[in-house]
Ligand SMILES: Cc1cc2nc3c(=O)[nH]c(=O)nc-3n(C[C@H](O)[C@H](O)[C@H](O)COP(=O)(O)OP(=O)(O)OC[C@H]3O[C@@H](n4cnc5c(N)ncnc54)[C@H](O)[C@@H]3O)c2cc1C
Ligand SMILES: Cc1cc2nc3c(=O)[nH]c(=O)nc-3n(C[C@H](O)[C@H](O)[C@H](O)COP(=O)(O)O)c2cc1C
């Protein structure tokens with residue numbers, strides 16, 4: 001299916017706005033599950049995506065955790081990749097050229113272990129052609145504060161957001177950690193810090209044990225849970241956050257079908273990200289876009305935006 | 315390298331022994347593109363549990379679009395796959411990874427143990443077709459018992475390459491390990507050893523190669539989520555403590571490049 005231009009109207013209209021960023025549809029790929037996009041070029045039509053979010057980038061290259069790094073769990077998986085990435089310089093030199101050639105918005109996910117590091121990466125990225133937005137992963141440990149994750153304390157989450165905003169020439173999306181008591185409070189804190197949008201959820205911390213050997217199944221002992229198993233938690237958090245803030249919310253967590261994606265939109269998400277599902281069906285994101293086309297037509301919607309926050313709670 | 319996601323029909327189901335199954339799938343795009351040592355990712359069941367695809371080496375391909383996998387039932391995914399019926403469709407994704415590098419002008423020694431025999435059949439076929447002279451080549455296959463490998467030994471014999479066998483219980487061929495057979499076989503100095511099997515076995519093969527000064531290519535395993543470089547979950551250590559990704563850089567490696575810590 002293609003966009004059909006009907007006078008000035010685009011039909012079916014799947015466009016959504018994430019602040020000043022307009023996407024032709026609400027489907028993005030989640031950081032760390034889609035490589036640097038090129039890996040998927042032969043498996044799907046990348047140009048069908050609303051946006052692509054690349055693997056998290058740090059200031060210096062990181063080699064990641066020792067294996068085993070992944071383990072399957074009931075309807076999900078745990079990962080402790082350890083944020084392996086090529087570092088910001090090699091990212092700009094080796095990966096950006098390809099990404100600049102794509103006709104879709106590219107969102108760069110960043111991470112750091114100090115506020116200075118977040119700020120330095122942002123500085124390094126600003127001015128690089130072809131970056132539509134920055135997504136800030138705040139689920140990383142703050143090394144200077146004893147390793148507490150930035151995203152688990154409101155004041156730190158706000159401080160990171162402010163620091164990145166100060167240096168960024170593009171919109172800033174802050175990716176929230178679900179490993180907190182009150183995610184709405186975190187969302188408000190980053191909104192106060194100037195975030196243009198929030199995306200949630202990152203993985204839920206979990207673990208798996210091998211009874212036979214009496215050892216953890218991951219070398220890192222604990223890891224992040226993703227996949228269908230986390231969808232109900234993610235939906236609930238998106239619902240709560242959408243009510244708490246006035247900036248756009250992007251839903252993530254266990255989405256592997258059009259129906260899943262639309263449920264997140266009803267709960268208040270303006271757009272969604274597809275993560276673990278890419279591993280099982282590399283063209284799932286394109287399938288979801290097609291499903292949305294059909295849904296909008298079949299349900300006679302004037303635009304997919306009608307669904308955002310349209311949940312009826314009685 | 316082009317990869318495909320195909321709905322493949324099971325055209326033949328063979329129960330080779332109590333827990334070893336061979337599936338023949340009609341998967342023309344993948345079959346035509348596969349090189350020896352490459353693998354496919356297969357969705358064992360239909361729903362979300364188990365969630366991830368399972369990796370399997372390509373055992374054999376045919377020019378009429380068929381592809382075979384050979385697997386042992388070890389857990390939920392393989393159990394589900396072993397319950398599939400002829401005529402059913404399964405989702406196959408591949409071919410993936412880097413396979414064996416066939417040295418056309420050098421004698422080949424293939425060493426397979428247990429399910430590690432799987433990728434060697436396609437390799438043996440390719441070697442028999444690519445090389446003018448296979449008189450110095452040898453295939454050494456090992457398993458627990460005759461039951462486990464008898465049917466396979468027959469398949470390997472069709473290429474006219476010498477086949478030697480070892481079983482743990484002595485019910486077929488040499489009573490003992492493939493490595494015993496390997497030690498007792500006169501191999502030319504420039505032989506290339508291609509191996510796949512349990513890690514213990516491959517390490518022993520690698521050690522023999524080191525002593526004899528032979529090049530050794532091993533096919534290794536790791537847990538995998540995506541099989542195509544997106545999750546970065548399938549790392550192994552190299553001997554200088556860097557990481558490689560089994561699905562992208564392998565599954566076939568030069569044995570001496572890896573760190574062996576058993
Ligand atoms: C590149 C590659 C090629 C492979 N080729 C073959 C093949 O040709 N034939 C074959 O029978 N098997 C092959 N395997 C192994 C096969 O993928 C596993 O046996 C399978 O994933 C197990 O799935 P399960 O759901 O039945 O087991 P699970 O329930 O997931 O696990 C059962 C047991 O198997 C172990 N296990 C699970 N996955 C692996 C793995 N990838 N490697 C080693 N142990 C594992 C678990 O630790 C556990 O002890 C290959 C693996 C890789 C990485
Ligand atoms: C293997 C793997 C690697 C990930 N790497 C990152 C990362 O680098 N940065 C980040 O912000 N999130 C990362 N995530 C989290 C995902 O982007 C997503 O938030 C999470 O997996 C939940 O969505 P899902 O259930 O659809 O996978 C990773 C997830 C997985 C499974």
Ligand code: FES
Nearest residue numbers: 541543546548561
């Ligand atoms: S299995 Fe995902 S990167 Fe290798």
